[in-house]
Amino acid sequence: MKVIPGREKSARLNARAVRRIPGGVNSNVRLDAPRVFFERGQGAWLWDVDGNDYVDYLLGQGPAFLGHAPEPVLQAVEAASRKGMVYGAQHPLEVEAAERLCELLGWAEMVRLGSTGTEMVQAALRLARAATGREQFVRFEGHYHGWLDNVLIAPQPGPAAPASAGQLPEALADSIVLPWNDLDLVAETLEQRGDEICAVLMEPAMLNAGAVAPDPGYLGGVREVCRRTGVLLIFDEVITGFRLAAGGAAERFGVAPDLAVYGKAMAGGWPVAALAGPAALMERFGSKEVTHAGTLNANVMASAATVATLELLLTDPPYARIEEIGAKLMAELGELAASASLPLRIQGFPAAFHASFGEPGDARTYRDLQALDAARYARLAQRLFEEGVWVAARGIWYVSAAHGERELEITLERAAAALEGA
Ligand SMILES: Cc1ncc(COP(=O)(O)O)c(C=O)c1O
Incomplete structure (x- = not known):
């Protein structure tokens, strides 16, 4: 496994994990994700064992809707x-x-x-x-x-x-x-x-x-x-x-x-x-x-x-806040990609949307989704991870009650770097 600079402790833990846990993971859904080991989550943020921080849009596959450790x-x-x-x-x-x-x-x-x-x-x-x-x-x-x-x-x-x-x-x-x-x-x-x-x-x-x-x-x-x-x-x-x-x-x-x-x-x-x-x-x-x-x-x-x-x-219903931040994130990610001439497609709800590469237009069925370039998106997800944005390789972005303007700003900076060469 390639060790990404700054993730050495994760790599050592992974070497131990694969000896005792099949594939090193406890759910097959995690097999295709980067082998990073987290030690803390707070609000919209995660920290790995090497001290890197991530703005989290996976939310533990959805449960951390109020942010981590509410x-x-x-x-x-x-x-x-x-x-x-x-x-x-x-x-x-x-x-x-x-x-x-x-x-x-x-x-x-x-x-x-x-x-x-x-x-x-x-x-x-x-x-x-x-x-x-x-x-x-x-x-x-x-x-x-x-x-x-x-x-x-x-x-x-x-x-x-x-x-x-x-x-x-x-x-x-x-x-x-x-x-x-x-x-x-x-x-x-x-x-x-x-x-x-x-x-x-x-x-x-x-x-x-x-x-x-x-x-x-x-x-x-x-x-x-x-x-x-x-x-x-x-x-x-x-x-x-x-x-x-x-x-x-x-x-x-x-x-x-x-x-x-x-x-x-x-x-x-x-x-x-x-x-x-x-x-x-x-x-x-x-x-x-x-x-x-x-x-x-x-x-x-x-x-x-x-x-x-x-x-x-x-x-304290978080719905209006999430709609606002999520909608901005969807729009601004789209603009970032468009300004780099990348065919990033974003579709869904502000609280949970999907991103992929492909022709513009809304998907109405699973068959439409299967025509998109999921492999290219998975490479972008890897780059986002390296820059400190934690997303699922399969395209979903979850926005929590703890995401605010600061997280949005940092995400867009990091996404701009990740999109270079995507
Ligand atoms: C729509 C839907 N139904 C059911 C499940 C299964 O739930 P669990 O993983 O808690 O067993 C999931 C999990 O991702 C899901 O997304």
């Missing part, structure tokens, strides 16, 4: 955990977390907590199958719903195919994969095969593999056709939740799902995820008809962090 969340977690961390039984903070979540979301009456988005997507699918007695579900090209056998699909458009060795191909037999943003196709599929389909599962704004907003009327149209055919609409709001608005994409686009999965931004960086829905569906867990379990579900720290984060989002 004081109110730290205090709440510390105070609560001093009285015990996990009871495997009920405690007041989990009730408060559930009440606040339902209040904030508006459309949901009950929640179950877990630790990861992956597992809560599974709970949503199981519940949808139990409620409808149907097994198939519709999903969309390029939408990510976790790494388990029945949802992990290879990136090429078309029928669901395994993305990993060891993945059971038959676990994907129940998936109907459609291109995103084609309402007629969803309507046709549900009208023809609705009695076999339990749910339509989607990122309500596509953000994992590229930022593509729903076309105007698309979510409302899917909502309507789901209602008409008795198919449940499941929003995977793991990225959009608490980020595109306090009530996530459902609030931002004014369309309520039947079930929704949350994670990442909901607890200031603490590992928490949730499934939310109406009592008529969710009570199937309470009646023992549908199983959902987990030793660490709603543990004290997870519950305390959720309550403190939701409190912050309600009392």
Whole structure:
């Protein structure tokens, strides 16, 4: 591995890591990222073990929406955990977390907590199958719903195919994969095969593999056709939740799902995820008809962090600030690239957008995104890292409540250097 000057301690740690941790990383998503080891994060900043600083636009893949180490969340977690961390039984903070979540979301009456988005997507699918007695579900090209056998699909458009060795191909037999943003196709599929389909599962704004907003009327149209055919609409709001608005994409686009999965931004960086829905569906867990379990579900720290984060989002909403800083960043990065005659394309939301190289114009589907020059962008991401801007090689930029004018200014200086020769 090439040692970048000023990253010698990281290189030594990496040499140790690869001996004991496969690939040196604990998630395959990190395999293509620079092997830097961080020792501190504060606000919008990260510091590596060699003392280099970075303006952070990865936010831990999204959870650090309030910035790193947000004081109110730290205090709440510390105070609560001093009285015990996990009871495997009920405690007041989990009730408060559930009440606040339902209040904030508006459309949901009950929640179950877990630790990861992956597992809560599974709970949503199981519940949808139990409620409808149907097994198939519709999903969309390029939408990510976790790494388990029945949802992990290879990136090429078309029928669901395994993305990993060891993945059971038959676990994907129940998936109907459609291109995103084609309402007629969803309507046709549900009208023809609705009695076999339990749910339509989607990122309500596509953000994992590229930022593509729903076309105007698309979510409302899917909502309507789901209602008409008795198919449940499941929003995977793991990225959009608490980020595109306090009530996530459902609030931002004014369309309520039947079930929704949350994670990442909901607890200031603490590992928490949730499934939310109406009592008529969710009570199937309470009646023992549908199983959902987990030793660490709603543990004290997870519950305390959720309550403190939701409190912050309600009392000091960061949304207007993030929209302003994020929109400036999108515009000014675009201008920097244009002045260097580079075809950098930026698309998405101020709180979460994607950058890549390619022809100008907005992508509407995953197929459009696949035509872009991802390899060239990955090289730029490496250069940004070397200059002190931490971004994902796959193109997403997350903006937190802690990013301000100073971070913006420094980012643009560093990006200008990185763009030279990109
Ligand atoms: C839209 C979406 N759904 C589900 C997941 C899985 O969540 P987790 O990584 O917490 O298991 C992710 C993770 O990136 C995601 O982006």
